[in-house]
Amino acid sequence: MAAISLLNPKAEFARAAQALAVNISAAKGIQDVMRTNLGPKGTMKMLVSGAGDIKITKDGNVLLHEMQIQHPTASLIARASTAQDDVTGDGTTSTVLVIGELLKQADICISEGLHPRMLTEGFELARIKTLEVLDSLKILIEPTKENLINIARTSLRTKVHPTVADKLTEICVDAVLTIRQKNQEIDLHMIELMEMQHRTAADTNLIRGIVTDHGSRHPDMPKRVENAYILTCNVSLEYEKSEVNSGFFYKTAEEREKLVAAEREFIDNRVKKIIELKKKLCDGTDKSFVVINQKGIDPPSLDMLARENILALRRAKRRNMERLALACGGTAMNSFDDLKEEHLGWAGLVYEHILGETKYTFIEECKKPNSVTILLKGPNKYTLEQLKDAVRDGLRAIKNAIDDGAIIPGAGAFEVAASQALHLYKEKVKGKQRLGVQAYAEALLVIPKTLAVNSGFDAQDTIVKLLEERSTLGEAVGLDISTGEALKPTDAGIYDNYNVKKQIINSCTIIASNLLLVDEIMRAGLSSLKG
Amino acid sequence: MTSREILTIQLGHYSNFIGTHWWNIQETNFSYDSDNPSEINHDVLYREGENLKGQVTYTPRLLLVDLREAVGYLKEQGTLYDTPQSEEAQQSLWDDTKVEVLKEETVNKSPFIKSLDESFESQNPTSSSLSLENNINSWVDCLLPRFHPRTLNVIKHHKHDGAMYPFGIFTYGRNLWNAEQFSDDFSERIRAYVEECDLMQGFQIILDSVDCFAGIGASCMQHLKDEYGKSIISFPCIDSKRTEHSASNMIKILNTALCWQHVEEYTSLFSPLCCGETAWPQIGDPRIFNHLTYNSELKYHSSALLATALDTLTIRYRRKEYSNVVLSDLCADLNKLGRKATATSLTLPFPITAKADLIDVLDDFEGPLWTSLTPNCDISMDKNMQSIVLRGISEERLKRPISHAMKQISKPAYRCSTVHEMMMLYLACTCHASATYLSNISSPLYIKSPYPKIFNNNITETGDVIGWPVGTDVQSVPVMAGLHSGNNLSAMYESLHSQLSRIRSIKKFHAFTDSGLEEDEFNECLNYLLDCKENYEDHYI
The missing domain is CATH 1.10.560.10 (GroEL-like equatorial domain)
Known part of the structure; x- marks a missing residue:
């Protein structure tokens, strides 16, 4: 017992x-x-x-x-x-x-x-x-491409078919070497893995820039721009009625509408600041302007931006804000006071790709991309998942080798x-x-x-x-x-x-x-x- | 006209039952008749999309979470967005000879779902005479809508009654959210939905408050509040199935209290839901509706009632006619002075007798107008801030024209010319010291299988009450539902507090302490309940 x-x-x-x-x-x-x-x-x-x-x-x-x-x-x-x-x-x-x-x-x-x-x-x-x-x-070892390719290949070949593995090996090594900065630890988060259910695994490629899974939400915005200033920001361009005002306390509907109009102007002013800067920098040149916002942009604001031929993306991934700053340069802005040219990033090419109901925006040809995207392609969800797991392991193997130096x-x-x-x-x-x-x-x-x-x-x-x-x-x-x-x-x-x-x-x-x-x-x- | 979108989130098994009924009700009430369009703007809760084959889809703007065995036959990706598989596309990521197949037993679809699939293929709806009560084990067995690939989230690491990691602990849920993978995926899906919306109203969250989903919900709401700052209305709910008195009841109470504490902090408005009169210490007797017979033990029945209440009371911010009335208005009306909890009421069916007019019905009315669906809380007629929605009373049934008015003309309400006006007058007279916001639409609630057959046989096809039994099934009913904020809620808080204070030390609940709940947090929760109770006390001199 x-x-x-x-x-x-x-x-x-x-x-x-x-x-x-x-x-x-x-x-x-x-x-x-x-x-x-x-x-x-x-x-x-x-x-x-x-x-x-x-x-x-x-x-x-x-x-x-x-x-x-x-x-x-x-x-x-x-x-x-x-x-x-x-x-x-x-x-x-x-x-x-x-x-x-x-x-x-x-x-x-x-x-x-x-x-x-x-x-x-x-x-x-x-x-x-x-x-x-x-x-x-x-x-x-020295972290050279040849050395890293060997280690990545060993890891990847145990996960996927050799023909695909060899392709991925190249991509993974290039990706890590691109984002690697002297005397800094490698942050693999700076390599975005973007899935696209499209074509086959062999079409997987490396984009030296950022790919987002959303596009502009206004029909008149440009679908493709070159020589673009990139403004990344975390500022709401969306009018929001606050919960402070209970409907019980209004005498008339007009009174209420008046308040709405006043608050709306506040948002409009923010948009005007962007437009002002755009006019200053781009008008009369072949340059264009792209706004990428972590917060929302509502239809009236989109309208104003579209009229100025500005491409605007809303609700960007939080992590992409950091990546954008690394890929394109510039800083993510939390307010539009004192907006200057040095706060902006730059990309050679920004274009949109539509697949079903999902839009992808490619931000490419950055000057010195310290953040890249691996665009995974596959005919179905489980192929994509498998690729993603494999690539993740490949990247880790490369990072380990560089960290160990051996x-x-x-x-x-x-x-x-x-x-x-x-x-x-x-x-x-x-x-x-x-x-x-x-x-x-x-x-x-x-x-x-x-x-x-x-x-x-x-x-x-x-x-x-x-x-x-x-x-x-x-x-x-x-x-x-x-x-x-x-x-x-x-x-x-x-x-x-x-x-x-x-x-x-x-x-x-x-x-x-x-x-x-x-x-x-x-x-x-x-x-x-x-x- | 832009519609103001809302994202719905359902967390937990019982919540998904409620959600399923709700979406079923909505689909049943879609109007395909262009001369007689729906008064409800369905774009608020639904989204239009396009799949890879170029077909247009119309799916709920919904995220739901459940455990794996609950989702049964549902594919994670849904079936709307399947891509045609060509052989070429099956490019070799692996050697075909080297694949081992591990197959779980295929889950059988329930007879109801099978009959749905068949009628979908043959394009003619078969009237099913299936007895659903015995065939429904999970909400997927009575699910009408088809989902967007983003909708379904499955938790794989827990089982409903798993002995290894019981899923009934608030803090486990919180830890699951903090485990990177889950919250990353989930918040990414939220973001994708929000990105599509032009001008969002906010979020609706239905969550189980007695188990681990409460913890997931609390963390999720915190995320929503931090990230989006929109109005959030939430409905913590409790299954009315009675259980033996055991230690697990105490755990449920603790979960509920912790859930409310966090919900209160992060949401704009919340209303606990349960079909029992009390939810603690044990589930009490079922709420009684005069013209309904339902089995509160069955999730399938009780959740249908709760879904009806939700569908009706949310009409306020889903109407086509007043598209600028939004969720934040509702919240602003009711959540003053730290009173974020509200009680939900339902009147099903709205008891209008056959051939009678609203004016007579209201005049002859006795007893309480509504039945509370919030546990341990009865709703009085007086001293409430309330938002009430009435559907299904058409203007023709208001009163008789002056030539046939007879006695009606002597009633003060006869001067009212609309249903809205008359109801407002009635409520102003009967509800002492209350502020009421009333919305009404004329189309009744259409009812079709898989809605349970719970109406008594004295309800006619169109939902009127008559004095003798009829043999027909109910096709449509008038309904009233509302949210009420008044001093009755202090009783709810008080009873929960007295139950919770029976726990002398949190150390006995080692599953909680092991997963990160501290004594201080528990005491804070107790104090919170007391604070809330005080917030609801009126001190009129």
């Missing part, structure tokens, strides 16, 4: 070996779901909801978000790996695989009578050693090297912890093994080949997924992010250790909270 059952007879519980078995089987379960997705040759998963909505993905993070995981242990693992994604943007599937494998290996040892505590101490030793190996494999060889090379190093290190460890180190060494091999299996090769054969090559050559050796032979990732241009691997090693060790040390699972008290 567990102590809890004395306190609460309704509590459910599982003790010691049973608790461990629960955790291990959950870890195995979630590992089985994810393992087929690893690597460029992994399968896609198509999730069809009860209503027939389709989602196609092989991104571990997306899968974990889409699947409703009920088992508490499984959901703990799922959360750990989605946290991995939040930090690094990649490595979700790997996290799940490694945690599962660590527990599997531990299960073997524990069934032979080893105490979980010994194992976790061994894991800890192994973790430190593995990080050393990781550091030794680090390849320092990359490491991919294709399972790191895991093979670490496993081998741990086997050597094991000899130096005294006591039962050694078994923990050994289990860890075996567990890491799950990555190259799964890669091999997903590519249609025999797991054992491949691992033996790789380990042999590694010991004879003494340098990083990975798996060639098209032949099943060993290859040098550096020759093939297959690289992984340093911090992704580091994060995997750290979080997997901790989660696996915690799960191993659980000796009692209870579930009590929740019933009173249901409903």
Whole structure:
């Protein structure tokens, strides 16, 4: 009898070996779901909801978000790996695989009578050693286009078909390099991902400027302007009756209308200020004027602007205000007092594109765009979603590489090297912890093994080949997924992010250790909270 | 004429039931007869669009949120904006051989929806004799309109009765909003709707106040207020299904109180809705309507009543004739002196006897004119600021012409020449110390399936009351509904406060404290309820 059952007879519980078995089987379960997705040759998963909505993905993070995981242990693992994604943007599937494998290996040892505590101490030793190996494999890089293309390609090819992946690689690298500013951290928010349900994925392209998903709301406004001043502002150009005036207190309708007219003039004056500036700067030249407002613009104001041939957009995205300032220059204005030329941005070309009921406005040919847009195209919603997930991961991979200033060889090379190093290190460890180190060494091999299996090769054969090559050559050796032979990732241009691997090693060790040390699972008290 | 648009937001399962009935009612009341156009400007709540095939669409300007299992067969994108799939377009983003398909069980459509689909295809409406009461598990089972792709938002991480993360906690909802992905998507959709509007009136929000959706709603309103600064009218609602007395009742009360506190802060006007006389500590007896028999246990029934009230009372700011009467006027009329809460009333049907005129009906009237739909609050006739809407009394039924006037001529109301004038006179005489804003339109509320059959058999086809049973189904009825702000609401606040103060320490509710509710916030909420109660007390000397 567990102590809890004395306190609460309704509590459910599982003790010691049973608790461990629960955790291990959950870890195995979630590992089985994810393992087929690893690597460029992994399968896609198509999730069809009860209503027939389709989602196609092989991104571990997306899968974990889409699947409703009920088992508490499984959901703990799922959360750990989605946290991995939040930090690094990649490595979700790997996290799940490694945690599962660590527990599997531990299960073997524990069934032979080893105490979980010994194992976790061994894991800890192994973790430190593995990080050393990781550091030794680090390849320092300069953020040049060639280097970044390799890392982006490795990441993207695991998400989408190679032909599309190569196209996206180019786009992602260009995008990041464009927005990168000296001595500043890269803000990926400055790359806008805009979806357009149109044509095919291959038409996806990079716009060195901003694309907004709305257009002018007045039929007489120009659809295409060149040499445009861009005024970004956050000022309401919309007349709003205030709630202060209750209708009960007016004697007549005229009295009320008079007040409305007076308040309306206030808005008109704001519009006049814009027009004044436009006249000063543009009249008599070939320049034109564009207003992009975060607040609303009502029909009378639009009318006034249209008469002056000004293109005006209302209700711009909050984030776009910042992006516009970076792409076109100028500052976002919060009031029109003292409006001057230096507050304005500039774009060579602004035009509108209409698709169904959605208008897109392209603001291009900026002088020095520090914010860009990746225009994703695809025939349907789920293709777009998939592209978006892939591009997001590609961008993260590039950012990670630049931040780290380093990359490491991919294709399972790191895991093979670490496993081998741990086997050597094991000899130096005294006591039962050694078994923990050994289990860890075996567990890491799950990555190259799964890669091999997903590519249609025999797991054992491949691992033996790789380990042999590694010991004879003494340098990083990975798996060639098209032949099943060993290859040098550096020759093939297959690289992984340093911090992704580091994060995997750290979080997997901790989660696996915690799960191993659980000796009692209870579930009590929740019933009173249901409903 | 520009129409002043309103964006409607529905949060939660019961709210979606109400919303569904509301949109159904509106579609039933569309007028396709160009000689007799609708008096209601439907463009206020609907939007016109165009799909990728170039077809014109007319869809509710609506955002709704629910859990996945509630939306059943509904596709997230809706069906109006489907694109034709050509084989070429299926360009290879992946190898076809490498796709594993994980298919959930296909959700079956309810018989009613199936019959809708069939009649849509065969182009002739079949009169369905389905018993809807037994076939409706979720609001999607009685949904007439089709939605814009933006409309539907599904929360995937919670289940209705999930043991792992029960969805019944206010703070969980707040945290969900703060989790970047959800609020980003949702506020982006709001922005897209607002961008389309030329001159918005504001927002209407219907939300469940007893569970996590209250938290989502509170955060959403805060966002709307910060970002757009328009009038917001909200309706926190409570399902009238009775439950066993349990700890979860306390949680519901706590959720409701927190919900109101935030709603009060961010909206211009709000009115709690429930079909039960009381909503705390337990759901009480159902509100009684003289000519209706309904089952308050069924969401399908009770939500129809609430929807009728909403549809009617919002007519004030949805009329074609007075397009400059807007939501902000309604709010300004009623929300003075910190009295942002109002009580909702409904008179269904407006009891006009067959062949009688309004003047006689009003004269013979006894008892209260309206039934309150706000829990723990009865509406008195006196000392109210009120906004009332009457629909379905045509000018012909006002009084008899002078040649046939007979006794009518002796009544003081006989000099009134319009329904509006007569009703105003009546209300001025019967409601002591009240200020009333009355709107009336002559077209009645047309009723068609899937509206529940709740009328007693002494109501005729056109909604008149007669003294003997008739066998026909009701096709249209006159309705009256209103919002009332008066001292009765202090009782509502007081009862909620006394229930809430039974919680001695918030620490017992660990699901709340774990997700970020602090003792101070709870005490603040208690004080808020007291403050509000005081705001509603009249101190006439």
